[in-house]
Every structure is written in structure tokens, then in C-alpha cells.
Amino acid sequence: MNSAARLPGRIGPNALLITAAAVPLTGWAVHAVSLYKQIAAKEKDPLTGLLRRDAYTARARRLLARHGDNLAVVMVDADHFKQINDTLGHAAGDAVLAAFGARLTAWAGPRAAVGRLGGDEFAVVLELASDRRAQRLEQLVRMLHTPVVLDDGRTVDVAASVGAASPDVLGTRDLTALQRAADAALYDGKHSGRAVLATAEKATVPSINGRRAGRPGTAVWGRAA
Known part of the structure; x- marks a missing residue:
């Protein structure tokens, strides 16, 4: 009898227990990977790979609590985005959004909430x-x-307006x-080609969804329009 034929006879009780135990563990591992992918899909925007609003908000608040000032x-x-969709098509618009997502991720780094x-x-x-x-916002x-x-x-x-x-x-x-x-500061500099940083006065500016342009209390950095 060759060695291949004798192999099953050499599996002892302990080996059988280990083999049997590995079956549910493997099944759970597959389930865990699948569950992780489902969670990640819910947390991330499929077009840009960025966090969706709820996941972003949770991560952003953790960062604020941890690192503060x-x-x-x-x-x-994005500026004039509707024009891109209307003149070049939605596929071009999607490509622009995906590019913005990649650029924001590269600029912010892996520890940021984007x-x-x-x-x-x-x-x-x-x-x-x-x-x-100033330097980083210009970048x-x-x-x-x-x-x-x-x-x-x-x-x-x-x-883009920033x-x-x-x-x-x-x-x-x-x-x-x-x-x-930040949103109010953005609209102060809308279409200007400059990044705008809100100063202390901006905290008291009344706004609807943060979108009230033309208010005082901002510092402007960046390229000329």
C-alpha cells in the first residue's frame, strides 16, 4: 500500500477535532469579510471613495474631540459643475467628481476625515x-x-471654491x-479662485445652511481669479 493510501489512517482524534473546528471558523471569516464590505459600502461614496455624510460626521467629531485647536x-x-454636466455629459461630470475626491484625499492625508x-x-x-x-490652503x-x-x-x-x-x-x-x-467663508470667495478662512466674526454671522455671501470677517488666500 502506498503512502497516499495510508495517510487517512494517520489522522488522530486531535487532528479531527482541529479540522472540524476550522470549518465554522472559516465560514465566520467569510461572513466577517462580507459584513465588513457591506459596512464599508454604506460608509463610502461609490463614485469618489470618500466617506458619506454620516460616516464623515462621526470621524470629524472624533478628530475635533481629540486634537482640538x-x-x-x-x-x-466645485465651480460651474452644472455647465460641465450640460456641455460634456454626466460621465465627464462623474470623472471630475472622482478626480476631486482623489485630490482631496491626497491633500488631506490618511488621518483626516474627508x-x-x-x-x-x-x-x-x-x-x-x-x-x-495659508500655505496648505493655497496648495x-x-x-x-x-x-x-x-x-x-x-x-x-x-x-473649486474653498x-x-x-x-x-x-x-x-x-x-x-x-x-x-467655513461654508459662509466659501461663499464670500465663491468663484474667486481663492481659499477663504473664517475669522472670529464669522462665528456670529446669521446664515441659512451657512450660505450667506458678501459678509465681513474673512481672510483670503490663494491664486487670483
Whole structure:
């Protein structure tokens, strides 16, 4: 009798128990991977790979609680996005949104909260010390104004409006208040090609969804329009 024929006879009781135990564990591992993928799919926007609103909000609040004043809340709107969809088609619009998502992720780094809030609106919460804010926001503006090359070789000129707020300037770590101030700052500089940082006065500006342009109390950085 060859060794292959004798092999089953060499499996002892302990080996059988281990083999039997491995079956449910393997099944659970497969189930766990599947469950993780389902959770990730619910947390992330399928087009950009960014966090959806609820997942972004939860992560952003954890960052604010942990790091406090060394953070910035950044709001981003794509400029003239409807025109891109209307003239080049929705596939081109999707490509632009995906490119913005990739650029925001690269700019913010892996420890940040980067979310797509809906449509062409994005938000980022990241560690950003006060002495680096101007430089980093200028960098973001440049990245978001870099043309997007489509799969068919066409090039799309793109732009975005950027507003930011920080706890040390506004005197609050409340995410809603910071986003409202950053959004108001964004609309102060809408279509200007500049990043706008909310100053302390912006915390008291009344707003509807944070969208009240033309108010005082902002500092402006970035490229000229």
C-alpha cells in the first residue's frame, strides 16, 4: 500500500477535532469579510471613495474631540459643475467628481476625515497648525484648479471654491458651527479662485445652511481669479 493510501489512517482524534473546528471558523471569516464590505459600502461614496455624510460626521467629531485647536474644517464646492454636466455629459461630470475626491484625499492625508456631502460639495477635517494654514490652503486651491483629463483624452478645465474654519480662531469645537462658518467663508470667495478662512466674526454671522455671501470677517488666500 502506498503512502497516499495510508495517510487517512494517520489522522488522530486531535487532528479531527482541529479540522472540524476550522470549518465554522472559516465560514465566520467569510461572513466577517462580507459584513465588513457591506459596512464599508454604506460608509463610502461609490463614485469618489470618500466617506458619506454620516460616516464623515462621526470621524470629524472624533478628530475635533481629540486634537482640538490644531485642526481645520474645510468646505469645498466645485465651480460651474452644472455647465460641465450640460456641455460634456454626466460621465465627464462623474470623472471630475472622482478626480476631486482623489485630490482631496491626497491633500488631506490618511488621518483626516474627508467626505462627500452630496452633489459637488465636499468637506475635510484635518490636523493643520495655524502657521501652515495659508500655505496648505493655497496648495489645495492649486490642486483643485488642475485640469482633469478624461478617459477619451479630452481635458476639462476645473475650479473649486474653498472655505475653512478652525477652533482656535472661532473659539468652538462644534462641528456644525465650524462647517457653517467655513461654508459662509466659501461663499464670500465663491468663484474667486481663492481659499477663504473664517475669522472670529464669522462665528456670529446669521446664515441659512451657512450660505450667506458678501459678509465681513474673512481672510483670503490663494491664486487670483
